[in-house]
Amino acid sequence: MAGHRGLTGYVASTALVALAAVAWSLPHVDARQAAIVCVAVLTAEVFASTFREEVTASLSSIVALVAIIIGGPQLAIVGALGALPVFLVRASDRRVLRASFNSGQYAISAGAGGGAYLLITTTTGAAFPDLVTLLAVLAAAVTHCVVNHALVAGVIAVSTPDRFRDTFHTIGPSLAMQVPYAGIAILTVVVVERASWWALALMAVPALTARYGLLAFHELDRATDTMVRSFVKAIEIKDLYTRGHSERVAALSVHVAEEMQIPYEQRRLTRYAALLHDVGKIGVPLCIINKPGPLDDDEFAQMKLHPTIGAEILRDIDFLEPAIDIVRYHHERLDGRGYPHGVGSEDLTPVVRIVTAVDAFDAMTSTRSYRRALTVDAALAELHRCTTSQFDPDVVAALETCVRRLGWEPTVEFASEAELGGAEVPESRAGESAALQADERARATETRYPLGPVDEPRGRG
Amino acid sequence: MNRVMVRTVVIPAALAVVVGGSWWLLSPGDPGLGIVDVLLFMFAAAVMELLPINLRDGRGVPTSLAVVGAAAILGEAPHVVAAIAGGGCALAWLVDRRGGVVTTLRHRALVGWALSGMAAIGAALGPATWQGVTEAGAAAELNAGAAVAVGVAIIVGIPMLEVLTRLDIVGRYWFRRMIETVHENGLVGASVTSTAVLGALVHPVLGHWTLATMLVPLLAARVGLERLGLGRRAYDQTIRAMSRLPEQLGSVSSGHGVRVAALAREVALELGLDAATVADAVRASHLHEMGRIQLERDAPAGQRELARAGASVIREVADLDRVATIVELHGRGPVEGSDPDTVSARIVAACCELDRYAPDPAKPDQRHEVVIRLLRHVQDIDVVAALTRVIDRVGVEAP
Numbered sequence: 001m002a003g004h005r006g007l008t009g010y011v012a013s014t015a016l017v018a019l020a021a022v023a024w025s026l027p028h029v030d031a032r033q034a035a036i037v038c039v040a041v042l043t044a045e046v047f048a049s050t051f052r053e054e055v056t057a058s059l060s061s062i063v064a065l066v067a068i069i070i071g072g073p074q075l076a077i078v079g080a081l082g083a084l085p086v087f088l089v090r091a092s093d094r095r096v097l098r099a100s101f102n103s104g105q106y107a108i109s110a111g112a113g114g115g116a117y118l119l120i121t122t123t124t125g126a127a128f129p130d131l132v133t134l135l136a137v138l139a140a141a142v143t144h145c146v147v148n149h150a151l152v153a154g155v156i157a158v159s160t161p162d163r164f165r166d167t168f169h170t171i172g173p174s175l176a177m178q179v180p181y182a183g184i185a186i187l188t189v190v191v192v193e194r195a196s197w198w199a200l201a202l203m204a205v206p207a208l209t210a211r212y213g214l215l216a217f218h219e220l221d222r223a224t225d226t227m228v229r230s231f232v233k234a235i236e237i238k239d240l241y242t243r244g245h246s247e248r249v250a251a252l253s254v255h256v257a258e259e260m261q262i263p264y265e266q267r268r269l270t271r272y273a274a275l276l277h278d279v280g281k282i283g284v285p286l287c288i289i290n291k292p293g294p295l296d297d298d299e300f301a302q303m304k305l306h307p308t309i310g311a312e313i314l315r316d317i318d319f320l321e322p323a324i325d326i327v328r329y330h331h332e333r334l335d336g337r338g339y340p341h342g343v344g345s346e347d348l349t350p351v352v353r354i355v356t357a358v359d360a361f362d363a364m365t366s367t368r369s370y371r372r373a374l375t376v377d378a379a380l381a382e383l384h385r386c387t388t389s390q391f392d393p394d395v396v397a398a399l400e401t402c403v404r405r406l407g408w409e410p411t412v413e414f415a416s417e418a419e420l421g422g423a424e425v426p427e428s429r430a431g432e433s434a435a436l437q438a439d440e441r442a443r444a445t446e447t448r449y450p451l452g453p454v455d456e457p458r459g460r461g
Numbered sequence: 462m463n464r465v466m467v468r469t470v471v472i473p474a475a476l477a478v479v480v481g482g483s484w485w486l487l488s489p490g491d492p493g494l495g496i497v498d499v500l501l502f503m504f505a506a507a508v509m510e511l512l513p514i515n516l517r518d519g520r521g522v523p524t525s526l527a528v529v530g531a532a533a534i535l536g537e538a539p540h541v542v543a544a545i546a547g548g549g550c551a552l553a554w555l556v557d558r559r560g561g562v563v564t565t566l567r568h569r570a571l572v573g574w575a576l577s578g579m580a581a582i583g584a585a586l587g588p589a590t591w592q593g594v595t596e597a598g599a600a601a602e603l604n605a606g607a608a609v610a611v612g613v614a615i616i617v618g619i620p621m622l623e624v625l626t627r628l629d630i631v632g633r634y635w636f637r638r639m640i641e642t643v644h645e646n647g648l649v650g651a652s653v654t655s656t657a658v659l660g661a662l663v664h665p666v667l668g669h670w671t672l673a674t675m676l677v678p679l680l681a682a683r684v685g686l687e688r689l690g691l692g693r694r695a696y697d698q699t700i701r702a703m704s705r706l707p708e709q710l711g712s713v714s715s716g717h718g719v720r721v722a723a724l725a726r727e728v729a730l731e732l733g734l735d736a737a738t739v740a741d742a743v744r745a746s747h748l749h750e751m752g753r754i755q756l757e758r759d760a761p762a763g764q765r766e767l768a769r770a771g772a773s774v775i776r777e778v779a780d781l782d783r784v785a786t787i788v789e790l791h792g793r794g795p796v797e798g799s800d801p802d803t804v805s806a807r808i809v810a811a812c813c814e815l816d817r818y819a820p821d822p823a824k825p826d827q828r829h830e831v832v833i834r835l836l837r838h839v840q841d842i843d844v845v846a847a848l849t850r851v852i853d854r855v856g857v858e859a860p
Contacts, residue, residue, distance in 0.1 A: 129667055183677035186670075187663065194666045195593035195601035202662070205655035206682035209648045213685025220692030227699040230778035234706055237755055237774065282754065283709030313705045317698045319691070 007159045011101040014151060018104035021111050022081065025074035037067045037079030041106075045086040047211075059207075061144060064110040065185035068140050069128060070193070073114020080106035105151040113144030129190060137186055141178035149174065228272055231279050239281055239289045245362055248411065250274035252402065253351075253358045259398040262351065266322075270351045273326035277355055280310030280327070304339045307331055326355050333390045353392040357383060357399055360391070365410040373410035376403060476622075477571040480578035482539070494537055497669065499545060502532050505672040506549025509679075510569075511557055514649050514686045516693075522649045525549050526615055527679055528672065529573045530657030534607045535664060536584070539577040546573030572619060576611055579618075583610025593662075601662045608658045615657070616650035617643055634733035641736050652682040704747035706754060713750050717816055722746035724812040724848070725805075727855060731847040732808070734801060742805035745787035748775055749809050752788075768792020795840035807839045811848050814838045828852075 040063045048058035060083060067076040083106050087099035117140035126132035153167035184203070191199045232246045253274040257267040281289060284306055288299045295303060311328040314320050329352045332338035334345040348356070364379035374382070380400050387393040402408075494502065509525040516522065529546045537545075547570035554562040587606015620642045624635060643650075660675035667674060704718025725746040729739040752770030772789035775781055783802065790796050790806030791813070797803070814835060828849075835845045 129670070131670075134670060180677045180680065183674045184681075186667075187659070187674040187677065190601065190663045190666050190674075191659070194599065195603075195662055199593070199601070199659070199662060202655040202659040203678050206652040206678035209652045209682040210678075210685035212648065213682065213687070213689040217685070217688035217692040220689065220696055224692065224695045224699055227696060227703070231699075231703065231706075233778035234703070234751070234754055234774065237778075279706075280709075282706050309709055313709065314702055317695065317702050319695045319698075 007155070008097070010155055010158045011097055011104070014104040014108065014155075015100040018077075018080075018107035021077045021107055025077040025111075028074040029071055029078050030075075033067075033071050033075055034078045037063060037071075037075055038082030040066075041079050041082030042086060045083045060106070061109075061141070061148075062181050062184050062188070064106075064113060064144060065137060065141055065181060066188045066192075068110070068114040068117050069133075069137060069185065069189045072118055073111050076110035076114045077107045080110050101155060105148060105155075108151065109144045109148040112147040113140040116140045116143040129186065134182075134186055138178065138182040141182040141185070142175065145171065145174050145178050228275055232275050235279055235282055239278075244411065245366065246275050246278060248362050248366075249277065249355065249358050252362065252399070252406075252408070253355050255402040255406065256354050256358060256395065256398045257351065259402050260350065260354070260394065262354075266351055269320070269323040270326065270354065272320055273323035273351070274355045274358070276310065276314060276320075277327050277330045277359060278306065278310065279313055280306035280308065282313070283309035304331075308340055323351070325349060326352050330356050330359055332356070334392065335389045338390075348392075350392075350395070353395045354399075357391045357395045361399060361403070362411070365408070367411065375410060376408055379410075474571060477575040477578075480575045480582070482578065494532065494535060494541070499532075499537075499541060501669060501672055502528055502545045503548040503552065505676065506545055507552035507556075509676065510549050510553035512680070512683060514683050515690045516645060516649070516686070522646055522653075523569070524649075524653060524679055524683060525553075525569070526572070526576075526619075527653045527656035527660065527676065529569075530576055530611045530615055530654065531660035531664070531671075531675070533573070533576040533580040534604060534611050534657060534661035536580065536604065536607070537577060539574045542577040543570040543573040546570055576614055579610045579614045580604075580607035583607045586610075599666050601666050603658065603662045608661065611657060612654040615654045616647065620646045620650070634730075637733060637735070638730075645736075649682075649686060652679055700744050700747050703751070707750040707752075710753050712753055714816075717813075718747045718750060720816050721749065721809065721812045724815065724851060725808050727851040728808050728812060728844065728847045729805065731850055732804065732843060734804065738801040738805060741781075741783050741787060742808055744781065744784045745791070745805060746809050746812060748781075748784060749788050749791055749813060751775055764792045765794070766792075795838070804841075804844070807841045807844045808848075811835050811839045811841070811844050815848065815852075 041060045044058050044060040044063050048060075063079065064076045067079045080103060084099060084103045087102040088095055091098040117136045120136035120139055121127075121133055124132045126136070149168055149171040153164050156162050156167045157164040187203060188200065191203065235246070250271045254267055254271045257270050262270065284302055288295060288302055291299070307328050307330060311324050314324055314327060325347075329338075329341065329343060329348055332341060332343050332348060332352070334348065334353075336342055336344035361379050361383060364374045364382060365376055367373045380396075380403065383391055383396045383399070387396050506525040506528040509528055510523060512524055514522045514524060525546065528549065529542060532542050532545050547566050550566045550569040551562070554565075583606040584604050585606070587604070587609060590602050590604045593601035621639045624639045624642050656675055656679040659678075660671050663675065664671045701719060701722070704722070707713050708715050708717060722743045726739060726743045729742045734742070749768070749771060751774045752767040752772075755770040755774050768789050768791055771792070772785040775785040775788060786802050787805045787809060790803060791809040793806075796806060815831065818831060818834060831852075832845060832849060835848065836842065839845065
């Protein structure tokens with residue numbers, strides 16, 4: 001309740017300051033210029049594009065800079081009102097609160113940027129496009145960006161447990177963008193003031209090309225996503241047992257990666273690699289893949305090749321190159337007793353460890369031909385028991401947090417061939433090795449080496 | 462002097478000299494750039510030389526043309542524009558030494574020289590200098606005729622000339638390839654041209670600061686198009702990787718899909734198919750054995766069942782209907798029809814048969830046998846003739 005009051009107070013303060021700024025600015029602006037800037041801000045916000053989950057590109061800050069150069073901070077402050085209708089329409093809930101804050105912080109940021117520009121140009125007496133004024137535009141862009149981030153970080157700190165500095169420190173990439181933003185703003189002003197409005201079309205061509213390229217890329221990105229999923233479907237045509245396994249491992253791996261604050265690009269690759277981690281099973285004969293009973297040594301030797309085969313299949317896909325280790329090493333262990341390469345913890349990156357643990361967890365919580373699914377608690381207990389030797393304790397802790405938060409349930413939605421054929425699926429036994437359960441076809445080793453590593457048999461069960 | 466030398470060096474050089482030479486006849490002789498500006502332009506050309514826009518096939522479109530084009534529109538002499546282009550290329554080579562510097566340097570210098578001449582011709586034919594309206598300070602100005610001429614050269618002329626210099630690769634359907642190249646490079650060309658015009662327009666106002674500002678929108682366009690290029694490559698590579706799935710089953714030789722796709726692409730180009738059909742024929746070639754994944758669990762199947770199962774897998778997993786149709790058709794034995802899908806299917810069938818047979822085309826008896834075998838298999842003399850021409854040109858890689 002106190003948090004809600006704090007949020008309302010913060011938003012109200014922001015909106016009031018912005019309103020005061022607008023009231024002060026209105027008498028100082030040319031009505032025609034103000035209308036044009038408002039329409040430009042509105043257009044920029046309408047055509048803002050979300051290019052990935054963390055980045056929304058809008059040209060409204062460039063419009064603000066242009067307004068600052070042409071009409072000072074007052075014009076930029078009034079122009080920020082152009083975004084209000086978009087914020088009102090776009091907000092999914094608490095419309096008034098969200099729109100008030102967003103419009104308010106736009107106006108305040110524009111005013112701050114304009115203030116910086118005015119301070120420099122009046123102090124030095126320089127006129128556009130002198131060198132000093134060009135640098136003043138850059139200073140205005142940086143100020144606008146800093147104030148904007150501070151206000152957003154403030155509202156996040158007030159409304160969520162996140163700290164102010166945790167949000168504010170993400171300002172880096174935005175600050176880097178201020179140099180090109182300032183360049184475009186300067187160019188726009190020169191074109192509008194010293195040439196003609198029509199000449200803006202010359203700037204629009206590359207800008208529209210950029211937009212076309214990014215949007216077309218996202219179409220293709222989706223198509224590539226479909227193609228990557230089609231790999232999984234192709235495996236599932238062959239391997240009925242693991243239907244849905246790859247999708248679940250991918251989804252849960254991304255949650256765990258988020259929990260561990262893995263950067264966006266690595267999370268994206270983790271999802272692809274987790275989807276494809278079993279692609280090498282295509283190279284394992286069908287009679288082994290779908291064998292209802294335990295595997296013999298030769299069969300298991302063939303099964304152990306699937307991470308290597310998978311890496312081989314994916315080797316030509318450039319964008320997956322950083323993630324191929326996930327496919328190659330997803331059956332390796334921290335103590336170096338995994339397969340097929342037997343590498344140790346120094347070769348297992350955080351994302352490899354994530355997929356390894358999630359793969360094991362999903363295998364344990366899924367019904368298989370040779371046993372029913374373990375409960376989530378039993379599977380987590382097994383993972384905890386195998387930490388340090390097999391699984392990274394931090395990964396297992398993050399996995400437990402995600403599983404609890406998501407209310408993860410054992411998978412019963414798909415049937416094994418044994419079930420499809422009417423055969424009885426045995427109950428799970430307590431204390432089965434997570435590592436061995438993790439390998440869907442390691443049921444042979446499950447009985448022969450119930451608790452130990454694959455290279456140290458403890459005798460048949 | 463062989464034909465390739467004549468086509469790639471002598472003709473472009475002669476064209477550039479003739480076109481560029483017109484500057485001395487037509488230019489008013491009032492260059493707009495001082496020595497500092499020329500050096501700045503050269504530096505900017507070097508920076509942009511390092512930031513080409515890579516579309517398909519790894520061929521980068523040089524964005525440095527925007528800088529060179531701006532200098533040409535501003536009325537600089539051919540040797541100065543050529544020096545800017547060539548100097549920029551040489552400076553860039555000091556940073557990134559990949560590729561043949563001599564060839565690129567020659568190309569850039571010729572293009573710079575020719576652009577300057579084009580600008581002079583455009584300025585002579587077009588209207589007088591346009592001047593912006595301004596209340597205070599210097600006004601922006603532009604020679605519209607020069608701008609249009611440079612734009613035509615960048616968007617149409619240079620891509621067309623590049624196709625002409627690759628006639629031995631492009632084959633008989635060079636005009637279609639020219640149109641496709643202009644179409645494919647159209648967006649980049651338009652962005653580069655508008656940047657060049659913008660630079661020339663604002664130079665009287667911004668002076669030394671022109672380059673730092675004018676190139677920003679073009680760099681934004683580069684970001685977008687580079688992303689698009691990456692997306693295309695990722696998509697194609699993913700399909701290529703899918704061709705390895707049936708190979709892992711052991712019933713198809715390693716690399717079969719990739720080799721068939723490479724041959725099919727050349728044959729499709731040789732037959733003058735349009736770019737979209739060529740792309741789908743290549744995809745179908747990569748995926749034509751996918752049926753083996755589905756049929757592994759069943760008894761050994763014939764070519765027709767395999768192709769049908771492959772089409773079914775492709776429709777189910779990849780949502781590529783046209784590719785699935787081509788794959789299905791390729792297994793039906795000799796199929797009649799002249800629509801692009803049927804022709805593509807015959808191409809895939811012929812290339813697949815050739816790769817399985819793995820002949821040595823250098824041996825006349827094997828070549829004769831290959832032709833007979835392919836004719837019997839696809840019953841399309843055009844496809845077989847095109848395939849034999851491709852074999853002669855690029856050879857066949859044994860499995």
